[in-house]
Amino acid sequence: MTRFRPTRVEVDLEAIRHNVRALKPEASELMAVVKANGYGHGDVAVARAALEAGATWLGVALVEEGAGLREAGIDAPILVLSELPPGSEREALARDLTPSLYSEVGLARLVEAAGERRVGVHVKVDTGMHRVGVFPPEEAPAFAERVAGAGLVVEGLWTHFARSEEDEATTKEQLSRFLDVGDEVRRRGISPRYLDAANSGATILHPEAHLDRVRAGIAIYGLEPGPGVGASLDLRPALAWRSAVTMVRRLPAGEAVSYGHRYRLERPSTLATVPVGYADGYVRLLSSRADVLIRGRRCRVAGSVTMDQLLADCGDLEVEPGDEVTLIGRQGDEVVSAEELARLSGTICYEVVTRIGERVPREHTG
Numbered sequence: 001m002t003r004f005r006p007t008r009v010e011v012d013l014e015a016i017r018h019n020v021r022a023l024k025p026e027a028s029e030l031m032a033v034v035k036a037n038g039y040g041h042g043d044v045a046v047a048r049a050a051l052e053a054g055a056t057w058l059g060v061a062l063v064e065e066g067a068g069l070r071e072a073g074i075d076a077p078i079l080v081l082s083e084l085p086p087g088s089e090r091e092a093l094a095r096d097l098t099p100s101l102y103s104e105v106g107l108a109r110l111v112e113a114a115g116e117r118r119v120g121v122h123v124k125v126d127t128g129m130h131r132v133g134v135f136p137p138e139e140a141p142a143f144a145e146r147v148a149g150a151g152l153v154v155e156g157l158w159t160h161f162a163r164s165e166e167d168e169a170t171t172k173e174q175l176s177r178f179l180d181v182g183d184e185v186r187r188r189g190i191s192p193r194y195l196d197a198a199n200s201g202a203t204i205l206h207p208e209a210h211l212d213r214v215r216a217g218i219a220i221y222g223l224e225p226g227p228g229v230g231a232s233l234d235l236r237p238a239l240a241w242r243s244a245v246t247m248v249r250r251l252p253a254g255e256a257v258s259y260g261h262r263y264r265l266e267r268p269s270t271l272a273t274v275p276v277g278y279a280d281g282y283v284r285l286l287s288s289r290a291d292v293l294i295r296g297r298r299c300r301v302a303g304s305v306t307m308d309q310l311l312a313d314c315g316d317l318e319v320e321p322g323d324e325v326t327l328i329g330r331q332g333d334e335v336v337s338a339e340e341l342a343r344l345s346g347t348i349c350y351e352v353v354t355r356i357g358e359r360v361p362r363e364h365t366g
């Protein structure tokens with residue numbers, strides 16, 4: 001279908017490659033986490049770029065996401081980061097997706113689906129995140145033994161940090177618990193090829209957690225796992241969100257605009273209409289708070305963001321229909337970052353980029 005609306009997300013794949021090269025430790029492999037459509041960037045294109053730059057694994061949340069990558073012809077190893085949902089085991093194995101495992105029922109289902117095959121699995125240990133994984137961690141070695149005893153191969157052992165971007169003590173504590181599990185598993189004669197723990201925060205801040213492989217998500221997209229984290233690495237944001245002005249009107253002082261008339265002009269001003277709304281993931285919380293860039297200048301979002309459109313207060317700027325609008329990214333000397341929109345809408349940059357809706361096309365360059 002021809003696209004008629006000028007709103008789109010641009011993704012610079014050279015930035016992804018640059019970030020993967022900057023993040024990959026010399027002595028460890030790197031798994032590029034491309035769940036949630038590559039954090040909103042387009043998973044197939046990001047996966048290819050990351051693999052070109054030296055990533056050796058991909059991480060997904062859903063069997064469906066892994067299957068999509070396979071359908072696109074990607075044959076690199078793919079880890080499903082949660083246990084396979086009941087009924088998905090055969091599909092996952094047929095697609096050569098690597099399962100995570102951490103429950104007895106999950107083990108039983110996988111053994112049945114695997115039949116005679118010696119399927120490689122990655123045992124997830126809960127060392128303090130308390131979301132999924134074998135808990136308490138001291139039970140993980142016995143679980144790994146049961147996995148191996150059932151004819152599967154314990155290819156990996158992994159855990160996930162709760163606060164790696166912000167708190168050293170809990171991260172070190174989690175790592176220490178995990179390394180104890182690794183030692184005990186090996187003592188019992190099982191030698192996983194991979195021990196891994198580090199998300200982006202730990203990849204950047206905790207070299208001692210790099211182990212055999214890091215699992216980097218947000219930082220490969222050039223975004224910060226936490227305020228200021230990664231600043232020294234010169235990571236490049238890969239995503240820009242752009243649109244174009246569809247209509248311009250000059251309004252006198254005293255006029256109020258958009259639903260609820262919550263934004264009243266104190267001076268005569270030029271208002272530009274932009275075809276982006278909360279149905280695209282530009283949340284209503286940004287109403288009258290965020291800026292968009294037009295002609296290299298910051299223009300405040302005027303009043304309520306509506307479902308499909310927003311208004312920008314351009315003051316006395318000469319603006320014309322067709323002028324480019326940048327919602328996230330650089331325009332001239334100005335930048336609006338995903339981190340800035342996150343601050344203004346009370347969330348994290350992960351949510352800002354993953355909530356950009358499906359109806360916004362992703363265009364890849366580089």
Ligand SMILES: Cc1ncc(COP(=O)(O)O)c(C=O)c1O
Pocket residue numbers: 033081160198199200201215216217218219225
């Ligand atoms: C299990 C797991 N590993 C790794 C990651 C990547 O984390 P980050 O994006 O902070 O690098 C995530 C993301 O949420 C995850 O859930």
